[in-house]
Amino acid sequence: MSQAMIRVQAVTKSYRRGGETLVVLDKLNLQMEEGRFYALMGPSGSGKTTLLNLIGGLDQPDAGELYVSGENLSDLSKGELANWRAANVGFVFQGFNLIPVLSAFENVELPLKLTPLSRKERREHAEHALKLVGLEDRMHHRPKQLSGGQEQRVAIARAVASDPKVILADEPTGDLDRKSAEQVLELLVRLNREFKKTILMVTHDPHAAAHAQSIVHLDKGQLGSIVDNQPMALGPK
Protein backbone atom coordinates (compact mmCIF):
# COMPACT_ATOMS: atom_id res chain seq x y z
CA MET A 1 0.00 0.00 0.00
CA SER A 2 1.32 3.42 -0.97
CA GLN A 3 1.95 6.21 1.49
CA ALA A 4 -0.13 9.38 1.56
CA MET A 5 1.94 11.92 -0.34
CA ILE A 6 -0.57 14.72 0.13
CA ARG A 7 -2.87 15.00 3.12
CA VAL A 8 -5.30 17.87 3.42
CA GLN A 9 -6.90 18.10 6.85
CA ALA A 10 -9.88 20.31 7.60
CA VAL A 11 -8.49 23.06 5.40
CA THR A 12 -10.46 26.25 5.18
CA LYS A 13 -9.61 29.09 2.86
CA SER A 14 -11.58 32.22 2.27
CA TYR A 15 -11.00 35.47 0.46
CA ARG A 16 -12.20 38.87 1.48
CA ARG A 17 -13.52 40.98 -1.31
CA GLY A 18 -15.08 44.29 -0.52
CA GLY A 19 -16.88 43.71 2.75
CA GLU A 20 -17.75 40.11 2.03
CA THR A 21 -15.94 36.96 2.91
CA LEU A 22 -16.01 34.26 0.29
CA VAL A 23 -15.36 30.84 1.69
CA VAL A 24 -13.69 28.91 -1.09
CA LEU A 25 -12.62 25.77 0.76
CA ASP A 26 -14.62 24.72 3.77
CA LYS A 27 -12.96 22.23 6.15
CA LEU A 28 -11.75 20.19 3.25
CA ASN A 29 -10.24 16.75 3.81
CA LEU A 30 -8.37 14.91 1.12
CA GLN A 31 -5.68 12.31 0.85
CA MET A 32 -3.54 11.44 -2.15
CA GLU A 33 -1.20 8.52 -2.42
CA GLU A 34 2.40 8.61 -3.49
CA GLY A 35 3.03 7.81 -7.12
CA ARG A 36 -0.50 8.29 -8.35
CA PHE A 37 -1.84 10.58 -11.03
CA TYR A 38 -4.90 12.57 -9.97
CA ALA A 39 -7.15 14.79 -12.00
CA LEU A 40 -8.95 17.55 -10.11
CA MET A 41 -12.21 18.59 -11.70
CA GLY A 42 -14.99 20.93 -10.80
CA PRO A 43 -16.91 23.95 -11.97
CA SER A 44 -15.21 27.26 -12.44
CA GLY A 45 -14.76 29.05 -9.14
CA SER A 46 -15.01 25.87 -7.12
CA GLY A 47 -11.56 26.43 -5.62
CA LYS A 48 -9.34 24.11 -7.68
CA THR A 49 -6.57 26.62 -8.21
CA THR A 50 -6.85 27.68 -4.59
CA LEU A 51 -6.40 24.10 -3.42
CA LEU A 52 -3.49 23.52 -5.77
CA ASN A 53 -1.76 26.67 -4.53
CA LEU A 54 -2.20 25.57 -0.92
CA ILE A 55 -0.78 22.13 -1.62
CA GLY A 56 2.15 23.71 -3.44
CA GLY A 57 2.84 26.04 -0.51
CA LEU A 58 2.21 29.15 -2.57
CA ASP A 59 -0.51 30.26 -0.18
CA GLN A 60 -1.52 29.55 3.41
CA PRO A 61 -4.88 28.21 4.61
CA ASP A 62 -6.99 30.06 7.16
CA ALA A 63 -7.34 26.86 9.17
CA GLY A 64 -6.42 23.20 8.88
CA GLU A 65 -3.22 21.36 8.07
CA LEU A 66 -1.50 20.34 4.89
CA TYR A 67 1.01 17.51 4.87
CA VAL A 68 2.88 17.29 1.61
CA SER A 69 5.82 15.03 0.94
CA GLY A 70 6.18 14.37 4.66
CA GLU A 71 6.17 18.01 5.75
CA ASN A 72 3.53 19.91 7.67
CA LEU A 73 3.44 23.09 5.64
CA SER A 74 2.16 25.23 8.50
CA ASP A 75 5.41 24.51 10.37
CA LEU A 76 7.43 26.27 7.72
CA SER A 77 8.28 29.94 7.55
CA LYS A 78 7.93 31.78 4.26
CA GLY A 79 11.59 31.35 3.49
CA GLU A 80 11.57 27.68 4.41
CA LEU A 81 8.49 27.21 2.29
CA ALA A 82 10.33 28.62 -0.70
CA ASN A 83 13.20 26.19 -0.14
CA TRP A 84 10.77 23.35 0.37
CA ARG A 85 9.00 24.19 -2.90
CA ALA A 86 12.29 24.22 -4.75
CA ALA A 87 13.04 20.70 -3.55
CA ASN A 88 9.61 19.08 -3.47
CA VAL A 89 7.17 20.42 -6.02
CA GLY A 90 7.14 21.28 -9.67
CA PHE A 91 4.48 23.59 -11.07
CA VAL A 92 2.94 23.73 -14.51
CA PHE A 93 0.43 26.52 -15.05
CA GLN A 94 -2.04 27.13 -17.79
CA GLY A 95 -0.83 30.31 -19.40
CA PHE A 96 2.22 32.28 -18.45
CA ASN A 97 4.79 29.80 -17.46
CA LEU A 98 8.17 30.62 -18.88
CA ILE A 99 10.38 33.63 -18.34
CA PRO A 100 10.29 35.31 -21.76
CA VAL A 101 13.82 36.70 -21.61
CA LEU A 102 15.38 33.30 -20.97
CA SER A 103 15.87 30.49 -23.46
CA ALA A 104 14.18 27.11 -23.04
CA PHE A 105 17.38 25.74 -21.57
CA GLU A 106 17.80 28.65 -19.17
CA ASN A 107 14.20 28.31 -18.03
CA VAL A 108 14.70 24.64 -17.27
CA GLU A 109 17.94 25.40 -15.50
CA LEU A 110 16.29 27.90 -13.12
CA PRO A 111 15.17 25.49 -10.37
CA LEU A 112 18.59 23.84 -10.52
CA LYS A 113 20.18 27.13 -9.54
CA LEU A 114 18.63 26.62 -6.14
CA THR A 115 20.44 23.31 -5.71
CA PRO A 116 24.09 22.78 -4.83
CA LEU A 117 24.72 21.27 -8.28
CA SER A 118 27.75 22.44 -10.22
CA ARG A 119 27.36 24.32 -13.48
CA LYS A 120 28.20 21.23 -15.45
CA GLU A 121 25.74 19.08 -13.53
CA ARG A 122 23.04 21.69 -13.98
CA ARG A 123 23.67 21.65 -17.67
CA GLU A 124 23.39 17.85 -17.80
CA HIS A 125 20.21 17.78 -15.76
CA ALA A 126 18.56 20.52 -17.80
CA GLU A 127 19.52 18.87 -21.07
CA HIS A 128 18.26 15.58 -19.79
CA ALA A 129 14.89 17.10 -18.84
CA LEU A 130 14.59 18.78 -22.22
CA LYS A 131 15.39 15.48 -23.92
CA LEU A 132 12.69 13.85 -21.87
CA VAL A 133 10.09 16.23 -23.28
CA GLY A 134 11.54 15.87 -26.77
CA LEU A 135 12.80 19.43 -27.13
CA GLU A 136 16.56 19.05 -26.98
CA ASP A 137 16.77 20.67 -30.41
CA ARG A 138 14.90 23.76 -29.19
CA MET A 139 17.15 24.39 -26.21
CA HIS A 140 18.27 27.83 -27.28
CA HIS A 141 14.92 29.12 -28.43
CA ARG A 142 13.16 31.84 -26.50
CA PRO A 143 9.58 31.07 -25.41
CA LYS A 144 8.23 33.36 -28.15
CA GLN A 145 9.88 31.16 -30.74
CA LEU A 146 8.08 28.07 -29.48
CA SER A 147 4.53 26.87 -30.05
CA GLY A 148 2.09 26.74 -27.15
CA GLY A 149 2.51 22.99 -26.83
CA GLN A 150 6.28 23.25 -26.88
CA GLU A 151 6.20 25.97 -24.25
CA GLN A 152 4.12 23.76 -22.05
CA ARG A 153 6.53 20.87 -22.52
CA VAL A 154 9.43 23.15 -21.56
CA ALA A 155 7.42 24.06 -18.46
CA ILE A 156 7.09 20.37 -17.66
CA ALA A 157 10.81 19.90 -18.17
CA ARG A 158 11.41 22.72 -15.73
CA ALA A 159 8.94 21.23 -13.25
CA VAL A 160 10.83 17.95 -13.19
CA ALA A 161 14.37 19.29 -13.59
CA SER A 162 15.16 19.24 -9.89
CA ASP A 163 13.43 15.89 -9.54
CA PRO A 164 10.60 16.80 -7.14
CA LYS A 165 8.23 14.10 -5.94
CA VAL A 166 5.09 16.07 -6.65
CA ILE A 167 3.97 17.81 -9.82
CA LEU A 168 1.11 20.24 -9.65
CA ALA A 169 -0.43 21.21 -12.96
CA ASP A 170 -3.19 23.79 -13.27
CA GLU A 171 -5.06 23.27 -16.53
CA PRO A 172 -1.84 22.50 -18.40
CA THR A 173 -3.75 21.72 -21.57
CA GLY A 174 -6.32 24.49 -21.26
CA ASP A 175 -4.85 26.63 -24.02
CA LEU A 176 -3.65 23.87 -26.28
CA ASP A 177 -5.01 22.26 -29.43
CA ARG A 178 -5.90 18.58 -29.28
CA LYS A 179 -2.64 17.25 -30.60
CA SER A 180 -0.41 19.34 -28.34
CA ALA A 181 -2.67 18.59 -25.41
CA GLU A 182 -2.29 14.89 -26.10
CA GLN A 183 1.52 15.19 -26.09
CA VAL A 184 1.46 17.03 -22.80
CA LEU A 185 -0.87 14.46 -21.24
CA GLU A 186 1.23 11.55 -22.46
CA LEU A 187 4.23 13.22 -20.96
CA LEU A 188 2.52 13.52 -17.59
CA VAL A 189 1.44 9.89 -17.77
CA ARG A 190 5.00 8.91 -18.52
CA LEU A 191 6.39 10.94 -15.64
CA ASN A 192 3.93 9.20 -13.39
CA ARG A 193 4.63 5.71 -14.67
CA GLU A 194 8.36 5.80 -15.28
CA PHE A 195 9.47 8.24 -12.64
CA LYS A 196 6.78 7.58 -10.05
CA LYS A 197 5.86 11.23 -9.76
CA THR A 198 2.77 12.06 -7.79
CA ILE A 199 0.76 14.29 -10.10
CA LEU A 200 -2.22 16.50 -9.38
CA MET A 201 -3.69 18.01 -12.52
CA VAL A 202 -6.57 20.46 -12.62
CA THR A 203 -8.64 20.13 -15.76
CA HIS A 204 -12.04 20.87 -17.18
CA ASP A 205 -11.62 18.38 -19.97
CA PRO A 206 -12.98 14.89 -19.25
CA HIS A 207 -10.74 13.50 -21.97
CA ALA A 208 -7.69 14.91 -20.22
CA ALA A 209 -8.95 13.65 -16.89
CA ALA A 210 -9.24 10.18 -18.38
CA HIS A 211 -5.43 10.00 -18.46
CA ALA A 212 -5.30 10.14 -14.69
CA GLN A 213 -5.66 7.19 -12.37
CA SER A 214 -8.15 8.94 -10.10
CA ILE A 215 -10.50 11.83 -10.62
CA VAL A 216 -11.24 14.11 -7.67
CA HIS A 217 -14.34 16.27 -7.89
CA LEU A 218 -14.52 19.55 -6.09
CA ASP A 219 -17.69 21.56 -5.81
CA LYS A 220 -18.40 24.70 -3.78
CA GLY A 221 -15.44 24.05 -1.53
CA GLN A 222 -16.54 20.53 -0.75
CA LEU A 223 -15.02 17.33 -1.91
CA GLY A 224 -17.23 15.27 -4.19
CA SER A 225 -16.37 11.81 -5.33
CA ILE A 226 -12.97 10.28 -5.91
CA VAL A 227 -13.33 7.92 -8.83
CA ASP A 228 -10.67 5.49 -9.88
CA ASN A 229 -10.27 5.32 -13.62
CA GLN A 230 -10.16 2.11 -15.54
CA PRO A 231 -6.78 1.77 -17.18
CA MET A 232 -8.61 1.33 -20.51
CA ALA A 233 -7.87 4.62 -22.24
CA LEU A 234 -4.25 4.51 -21.24
CA GLY A 235 -2.95 1.67 -23.31
CA PRO A 236 -0.86 -1.22 -21.98
CA LYS A 237 0.74 -0.72 -18.62
Add this chain to the structure above:
Amino acid sequence: MASMKLVWRNLMRHPLRSVLTILSLTVAIFLICGLRTLITTLNAGVANADNRRLAVMSSTGLFVELPMKYQAQIDRLDAVEQTTKFQWFGGYYRSPKNFFAQFAIDPATLFSMYPECQVPPEQQQTFLKNRVSCIVGKGLAADYGWKVGDTVPIIGALHPHPENKAWEFYVAGVYRSDAPNFDNRTLFFHWDYYEKTLESGGVTPGVGVFSIRVKPGTDVPQVIADVENLFKDSEQLVSCETEAEFQRQFVTMFGNIPLFVGWIGGGVVLAILLACVNTMLMSMREQTTDIGILKSIGFSDRSMFGLLIAQSLFLCTLGGALGLLLARGTQPMVSNWFAATFPGYAITNGTYLFASAVTLGLGIAAGVMPAMQARRLRCVDALRGMD
Protein backbone atom coordinates in the same frame (compact mmCIF):
# COMPACT_ATOMS: atom_id res chain seq x y z
CA MET B 1 19.82 37.16 -6.55
CA ALA B 2 18.39 35.02 -9.32
CA SER B 3 21.19 35.59 -11.77
CA MET B 4 23.18 38.28 -13.46
CA LYS B 5 21.87 36.96 -16.74
CA LEU B 6 18.32 37.73 -15.70
CA VAL B 7 19.32 41.22 -14.62
CA TRP B 8 20.97 41.89 -17.94
CA ARG B 9 18.24 40.32 -20.08
CA ASN B 10 15.55 42.29 -18.33
CA LEU B 11 17.42 45.50 -19.02
CA MET B 12 17.72 44.41 -22.63
CA ARG B 13 13.96 43.91 -22.84
CA HIS B 14 13.80 47.53 -23.93
CA PRO B 15 17.32 48.36 -25.06
CA LEU B 16 16.38 51.86 -26.14
CA ARG B 17 14.80 52.66 -22.80
CA SER B 18 17.83 51.35 -20.93
CA VAL B 19 20.26 53.22 -23.15
CA LEU B 20 18.33 56.46 -22.76
CA THR B 21 18.23 56.05 -19.00
CA ILE B 22 21.96 55.33 -18.91
CA LEU B 23 22.71 58.35 -21.09
CA SER B 24 20.62 60.67 -18.97
CA LEU B 25 22.53 59.39 -15.94
CA THR B 26 25.78 59.99 -17.77
CA VAL B 27 24.84 63.58 -18.45
CA ALA B 28 23.59 64.09 -14.90
CA ILE B 29 26.74 62.74 -13.26
CA PHE B 30 28.89 64.72 -15.67
CA LEU B 31 27.01 67.85 -14.65
CA ILE B 32 27.32 67.01 -10.98
CA CYS B 33 31.09 66.70 -11.38
CA GLY B 34 31.25 70.00 -13.23
CA LEU B 35 29.04 71.88 -10.80
CA ARG B 36 30.82 70.57 -7.76
CA THR B 37 34.16 71.44 -9.32
CA LEU B 38 32.98 75.03 -9.74
CA ILE B 39 32.38 75.15 -6.02
CA THR B 40 35.58 73.38 -4.97
CA THR B 41 37.64 75.54 -7.30
CA LEU B 42 36.12 78.70 -5.90
CA ASN B 43 36.55 77.50 -2.34
CA ALA B 44 40.11 76.35 -2.92
CA GLY B 45 41.15 79.98 -3.16
CA VAL B 46 39.42 80.77 0.10
CA ALA B 47 40.76 77.70 1.87
CA ASN B 48 44.34 78.36 0.83
CA ALA B 49 44.32 82.04 1.52
CA ASP B 50 47.20 83.34 3.60
CA ASN B 51 45.75 84.58 6.86
CA ARG B 52 48.44 87.19 7.31
CA ARG B 53 47.59 88.91 4.05
CA LEU B 54 44.98 91.62 3.83
CA ALA B 55 43.54 93.38 0.81
CA VAL B 56 42.65 97.03 0.74
CA MET B 57 40.33 98.40 -1.92
CA SER B 58 37.85 101.16 -2.41
CA SER B 59 34.78 100.69 -0.29
CA THR B 60 32.74 101.62 -3.36
CA GLY B 61 33.87 98.56 -5.28
CA LEU B 62 36.69 96.60 -6.72
CA PHE B 63 36.82 98.62 -9.92
CA VAL B 64 37.18 102.01 -8.29
CA GLU B 65 40.79 103.15 -8.08
CA LEU B 66 42.54 104.38 -4.94
CA PRO B 67 45.19 107.12 -4.86
CA MET B 68 48.78 105.81 -4.97
CA LYS B 69 49.78 107.81 -1.95
CA TYR B 70 47.66 105.58 0.32
CA GLN B 71 50.40 102.95 0.19
CA ALA B 72 52.86 105.07 2.14
CA GLN B 73 50.27 105.81 4.80
CA ILE B 74 49.46 102.13 5.21
CA ASP B 75 53.14 101.28 5.41
CA ARG B 76 53.50 103.52 8.40
CA LEU B 77 51.16 101.42 10.54
CA ASP B 78 53.06 99.43 13.16
CA ALA B 79 51.50 96.07 12.48
CA VAL B 80 52.21 96.22 8.75
CA GLU B 81 55.25 94.28 7.66
CA GLN B 82 55.06 94.87 3.94
CA THR B 83 52.71 96.16 1.22
CA THR B 84 52.42 95.77 -2.51
CA LYS B 85 49.87 96.88 -5.08
CA PHE B 86 47.89 95.56 -8.00
CA GLN B 87 46.20 97.37 -10.81
CA TRP B 88 43.91 95.56 -13.18
CA PHE B 89 45.04 96.32 -16.72
CA GLY B 90 42.12 94.82 -18.63
CA GLY B 91 43.84 94.40 -21.98
CA TYR B 92 43.89 91.67 -24.54
CA TYR B 93 46.33 89.96 -26.82
CA ARG B 94 45.57 90.62 -30.50
CA SER B 95 41.83 90.05 -30.22
CA PRO B 96 39.31 90.72 -27.43
CA LYS B 97 38.52 87.03 -27.26
CA ASN B 98 42.06 86.35 -26.01
CA PHE B 99 41.13 87.49 -22.58
CA PHE B 100 43.19 86.91 -19.45
CA ALA B 101 44.25 88.81 -16.38
CA GLN B 102 47.08 91.34 -16.51
CA PHE B 103 48.20 93.37 -13.54
CA ALA B 104 50.60 96.22 -13.04
CA ILE B 105 52.56 95.34 -9.89
CA ASP B 106 55.57 96.23 -7.72
CA PRO B 107 58.27 93.72 -8.75
CA ALA B 108 60.33 94.52 -5.67
CA THR B 109 57.67 93.28 -3.25
CA LEU B 110 55.55 90.88 -5.24
CA PHE B 111 57.78 87.86 -4.72
CA SER B 112 58.30 88.31 -1.03
CA MET B 113 54.61 88.90 -0.45
CA TYR B 114 53.57 86.01 -2.68
CA PRO B 115 56.06 83.16 -2.28
CA GLU B 116 53.58 80.92 -4.14
CA CYS B 117 54.61 82.76 -7.32
CA GLN B 118 57.72 80.82 -8.34
CA VAL B 119 60.11 82.06 -10.99
CA PRO B 120 63.58 80.66 -11.71
CA PRO B 121 66.09 83.07 -10.02
CA GLU B 122 67.84 84.22 -13.18
CA GLN B 123 64.48 84.98 -14.84
CA GLN B 124 63.44 86.87 -11.75
CA GLN B 125 66.63 88.93 -11.97
CA THR B 126 65.94 89.78 -15.60
CA PHE B 127 62.41 90.81 -14.70
CA LEU B 128 63.56 93.05 -11.86
CA LYS B 129 66.16 94.74 -14.06
CA ASN B 130 64.11 95.31 -17.20
CA ARG B 131 61.25 97.77 -16.62
CA VAL B 132 59.39 96.92 -19.81
CA SER B 133 59.43 93.25 -19.04
CA CYS B 134 56.75 90.98 -17.67
CA ILE B 135 56.34 87.52 -16.25
CA VAL B 136 53.58 85.21 -17.40
CA GLY B 137 51.96 82.16 -15.83
CA LYS B 138 52.95 78.81 -17.26
CA GLY B 139 49.36 78.12 -18.31
CA LEU B 140 49.25 81.36 -20.24
CA ALA B 141 52.65 80.74 -21.82
CA ALA B 142 51.46 77.33 -22.93
CA ASP B 143 48.21 78.72 -24.35
CA TYR B 144 49.84 81.31 -26.54
CA GLY B 145 53.16 79.61 -27.08
CA TRP B 146 55.14 82.41 -25.41
CA LYS B 147 58.73 81.86 -24.43
CA VAL B 148 61.24 83.81 -22.44
CA GLY B 149 62.68 86.45 -24.77
CA ASP B 150 59.47 87.03 -26.74
CA THR B 151 57.87 90.41 -26.89
CA VAL B 152 54.15 90.37 -26.30
CA PRO B 153 51.89 93.16 -27.56
CA ILE B 154 48.86 93.82 -25.36
CA ILE B 155 46.07 96.16 -26.42
CA GLY B 156 45.20 98.32 -23.44
CA ALA B 157 41.44 98.27 -23.78
CA LEU B 158 40.92 99.82 -20.35
CA HIS B 159 44.14 101.81 -20.29
CA PRO B 160 45.07 102.72 -23.87
CA HIS B 161 48.66 103.51 -24.65
CA PRO B 162 49.10 107.29 -25.08
CA GLU B 163 50.62 106.73 -28.52
CA ASN B 164 47.62 104.72 -29.57
CA LYS B 165 49.50 101.50 -29.99
CA ALA B 166 49.77 98.21 -28.21
CA TRP B 167 51.72 98.02 -24.98
CA GLU B 168 54.74 95.84 -25.51
CA PHE B 169 56.16 93.61 -22.83
CA TYR B 170 59.32 91.60 -22.97
CA VAL B 171 58.77 88.16 -21.46
CA ALA B 172 61.43 87.95 -18.77
CA GLY B 173 60.16 84.82 -17.10
CA VAL B 174 57.51 82.20 -16.71
CA TYR B 175 56.16 81.65 -13.21
CA ARG B 176 54.33 78.71 -11.82
CA SER B 177 52.16 78.38 -8.76
CA ASP B 178 50.91 75.26 -7.06
CA ALA B 179 48.54 77.21 -4.84
CA PRO B 180 44.90 77.41 -5.90
CA ASN B 181 44.64 81.01 -4.74
CA PHE B 182 47.35 82.14 -7.17
CA ASP B 183 46.56 81.14 -10.72
CA ASN B 184 48.87 80.27 -13.57
CA ARG B 185 47.30 82.42 -16.22
CA THR B 186 48.20 85.97 -15.37
CA LEU B 187 50.64 88.47 -16.83
CA PHE B 188 52.42 90.74 -14.33
CA PHE B 189 54.36 93.82 -15.42
CA HIS B 190 56.13 96.81 -13.85
CA TRP B 191 54.03 99.39 -12.08
CA ASP B 192 56.72 101.91 -12.81
CA TYR B 193 56.46 101.43 -16.57
CA TYR B 194 52.67 101.59 -16.33
CA GLU B 195 52.71 104.77 -14.30
CA LYS B 196 55.29 106.59 -16.43
CA THR B 197 53.61 105.65 -19.67
CA LEU B 198 50.20 106.85 -18.55
CA GLU B 199 51.62 110.05 -17.13
CA SER B 200 53.25 110.83 -20.46
CA GLY B 201 49.70 110.94 -21.80
CA GLY B 202 48.51 113.12 -18.95
CA VAL B 203 46.75 110.39 -17.01
CA THR B 204 47.36 109.74 -13.31
CA PRO B 205 47.08 106.05 -12.56
CA GLY B 206 45.25 104.71 -9.54
CA VAL B 207 45.51 101.47 -7.67
CA GLY B 208 42.90 98.72 -7.59
CA VAL B 209 44.11 96.79 -4.59
CA PHE B 210 46.80 97.22 -1.99
CA SER B 211 47.94 94.01 -0.46
CA ILE B 212 49.26 94.03 3.09
CA ARG B 213 51.18 91.48 5.06
CA VAL B 214 50.88 91.99 8.78
CA LYS B 215 53.55 91.01 11.30
CA PRO B 216 53.17 87.56 12.86
CA GLY B 217 50.95 87.49 15.91
CA THR B 218 49.06 90.62 14.94
CA ASP B 219 45.47 91.23 15.98
CA VAL B 220 44.05 91.15 12.45
CA PRO B 221 40.60 92.69 13.15
CA GLN B 222 42.40 95.58 14.83
CA VAL B 223 44.63 96.19 11.81
CA ILE B 224 41.59 96.09 9.56
CA ALA B 225 39.90 98.72 11.69
CA ASP B 226 43.06 100.82 11.76
CA VAL B 227 43.44 100.76 7.99
CA GLU B 228 39.83 101.67 7.41
CA ASN B 229 40.06 104.47 9.99
CA LEU B 230 43.16 105.83 8.36
CA PHE B 231 41.16 107.01 5.34
CA LYS B 232 37.83 107.72 6.91
CA ASP B 233 38.19 111.44 6.20
CA SER B 234 39.91 111.10 2.84
CA GLU B 235 38.51 111.42 -0.67
CA GLN B 236 38.17 107.65 -1.01
CA LEU B 237 36.96 105.39 1.79
CA VAL B 238 38.60 102.00 1.83
CA SER B 239 37.55 98.58 2.85
CA CYS B 240 40.10 96.17 4.22
CA GLU B 241 39.66 92.41 4.34
CA THR B 242 41.59 89.27 4.93
CA GLU B 243 42.66 87.49 1.77
CA ALA B 244 40.17 84.70 2.53
CA GLU B 245 37.36 87.20 2.79
CA PHE B 246 38.54 88.93 -0.37
CA GLN B 247 38.54 85.63 -2.25
CA ARG B 248 35.13 84.83 -0.90
CA GLN B 249 33.80 88.16 -2.08
CA PHE B 250 35.31 87.55 -5.43
CA VAL B 251 33.46 84.25 -5.44
CA THR B 252 30.19 85.84 -4.48
CA MET B 253 30.59 88.91 -6.63
CA PHE B 254 27.68 87.78 -8.78
CA GLY B 255 25.49 86.51 -5.99
CA ASN B 256 25.89 83.42 -3.91
CA ILE B 257 27.25 81.18 -6.62
CA PRO B 258 28.00 78.12 -4.49
CA LEU B 259 24.47 78.09 -3.11
CA PHE B 260 22.98 78.63 -6.54
CA VAL B 261 25.15 75.92 -8.05
CA GLY B 262 24.18 73.64 -5.16
CA TRP B 263 20.51 74.14 -5.96
CA ILE B 264 21.07 73.35 -9.61
CA GLY B 265 22.98 70.21 -8.66
CA GLY B 266 20.22 69.16 -6.29
CA GLY B 267 17.68 69.74 -9.04
CA VAL B 268 19.68 67.63 -11.47
CA VAL B 269 19.87 64.78 -8.95
CA LEU B 270 16.17 64.95 -8.17
CA ALA B 271 15.16 65.03 -11.83
CA ILE B 272 17.33 62.05 -12.69
CA LEU B 273 16.11 60.18 -9.64
CA LEU B 274 12.49 60.59 -10.72
CA ALA B 275 13.36 59.44 -14.23
CA CYS B 276 15.14 56.35 -12.86
CA VAL B 277 12.35 55.51 -10.44
CA ASN B 278 9.91 55.72 -13.31
CA THR B 279 12.02 53.43 -15.47
CA MET B 280 12.39 50.93 -12.67
CA LEU B 281 8.69 50.91 -11.81
CA MET B 282 7.84 50.29 -15.45
CA SER B 283 10.34 47.52 -15.55
CA MET B 284 8.93 46.00 -12.36
CA ARG B 285 5.42 45.94 -13.86
CA GLU B 286 6.68 44.06 -16.88
CA GLN B 287 8.35 41.50 -14.66
CA THR B 288 5.41 40.88 -12.33
CA THR B 289 4.50 37.52 -13.83
CA ASP B 290 8.15 36.49 -14.04
CA ILE B 291 8.57 37.22 -10.38
CA GLY B 292 5.50 35.12 -9.61
CA ILE B 293 6.98 32.26 -11.60
CA LEU B 294 10.38 32.60 -9.94
CA LYS B 295 8.82 32.59 -6.50
CA SER B 296 6.73 29.53 -7.32
CA ILE B 297 9.93 27.77 -8.36
CA GLY B 298 11.35 28.52 -4.94
CA PHE B 299 13.29 31.77 -5.32
CA SER B 300 13.09 33.72 -2.08
CA ASP B 301 11.46 37.09 -1.56
CA ARG B 302 14.86 38.48 -0.77
CA SER B 303 16.35 37.31 -4.03
CA MET B 304 13.53 39.02 -5.91
CA PHE B 305 14.34 42.22 -4.03
CA GLY B 306 17.91 41.71 -5.17
CA LEU B 307 16.88 41.14 -8.75
CA LEU B 308 15.26 44.56 -8.97
CA ILE B 309 17.88 46.42 -6.95
CA ALA B 310 20.58 44.87 -9.11
CA GLN B 311 18.89 46.13 -12.25
CA SER B 312 18.66 49.61 -10.82
CA LEU B 313 22.26 49.56 -9.59
CA PHE B 314 23.45 48.24 -12.92
CA LEU B 315 21.74 51.03 -14.85
CA CYS B 316 22.91 53.71 -12.47
CA THR B 317 26.49 52.59 -12.04
CA LEU B 318 26.93 52.16 -15.78
CA GLY B 319 25.47 55.61 -16.45
CA GLY B 320 27.39 57.12 -13.56
CA ALA B 321 30.69 55.53 -14.58
CA LEU B 322 30.28 56.90 -18.09
CA GLY B 323 29.54 60.29 -16.57
CA LEU B 324 32.71 60.16 -14.49
CA LEU B 325 34.75 59.13 -17.52
CA LEU B 326 33.21 61.93 -19.53
CA ALA B 327 34.00 64.44 -16.81
CA ARG B 328 37.56 63.19 -16.59
CA GLY B 329 38.04 63.03 -20.33
CA THR B 330 36.76 66.53 -20.94
CA GLN B 331 38.47 68.12 -17.96
CA PRO B 332 41.42 69.60 -19.91
CA MET B 333 39.01 71.05 -22.45
CA VAL B 334 36.63 72.49 -19.87
CA SER B 335 39.57 73.78 -17.88
CA ASN B 336 40.77 75.58 -21.01
CA TRP B 337 37.42 77.13 -21.76
CA PHE B 338 37.26 78.49 -18.26
CA ALA B 339 40.96 79.31 -18.10
CA ALA B 340 40.66 83.07 -18.26
CA THR B 341 37.47 83.68 -16.32
CA PHE B 342 37.66 80.79 -13.96
CA PRO B 343 41.23 79.64 -13.47
CA GLY B 344 42.26 76.46 -11.71
CA TYR B 345 39.28 74.30 -12.80
CA ALA B 346 40.32 70.81 -11.70
CA ILE B 347 38.07 67.95 -10.61
CA THR B 348 39.19 66.85 -7.16
CA ASN B 349 39.21 63.27 -5.90
CA GLY B 350 36.59 64.38 -3.44
CA THR B 351 34.34 65.27 -6.34
CA TYR B 352 34.87 61.88 -8.00
CA LEU B 353 34.00 60.24 -4.70
CA PHE B 354 31.01 62.49 -4.23
CA ALA B 355 29.71 61.73 -7.73
CA SER B 356 30.25 57.98 -7.17
CA ALA B 357 28.30 58.19 -3.94
CA VAL B 358 25.52 60.07 -5.73
CA THR B 359 25.51 57.34 -8.39
CA LEU B 360 25.22 54.57 -5.83
CA GLY B 361 22.61 56.51 -3.91
CA LEU B 362 20.60 56.95 -7.09
CA GLY B 363 20.87 53.25 -7.88
CA ILE B 364 19.56 52.28 -4.49
CA ALA B 365 16.93 55.02 -4.26
CA ALA B 366 15.58 54.28 -7.72
CA GLY B 367 15.50 50.55 -7.10
CA VAL B 368 14.22 50.33 -3.58
CA MET B 369 10.55 50.96 -4.29
CA PRO B 370 10.19 48.45 -7.15
CA ALA B 371 12.38 46.03 -5.22
CA MET B 372 10.06 46.20 -2.21
CA GLN B 373 7.15 45.58 -4.54
CA ALA B 374 8.94 42.55 -5.90
CA ARG B 375 9.68 41.26 -2.43
CA ARG B 376 6.12 41.72 -1.22
CA LEU B 377 4.47 40.38 -4.35
CA ARG B 378 2.46 37.25 -3.58
CA CYS B 379 3.07 34.75 -6.30
CA VAL B 380 -0.55 33.58 -6.29
CA ASP B 381 -1.59 37.13 -7.12
CA ALA B 382 1.13 37.57 -9.68
CA LEU B 383 0.12 34.35 -11.41
CA ARG B 384 -3.54 35.35 -11.39
CA GLY B 385 -2.44 38.54 -13.13
CA MET B 386 -3.44 40.74 -10.24
CA ASP B 387 -1.29 43.38 -8.63
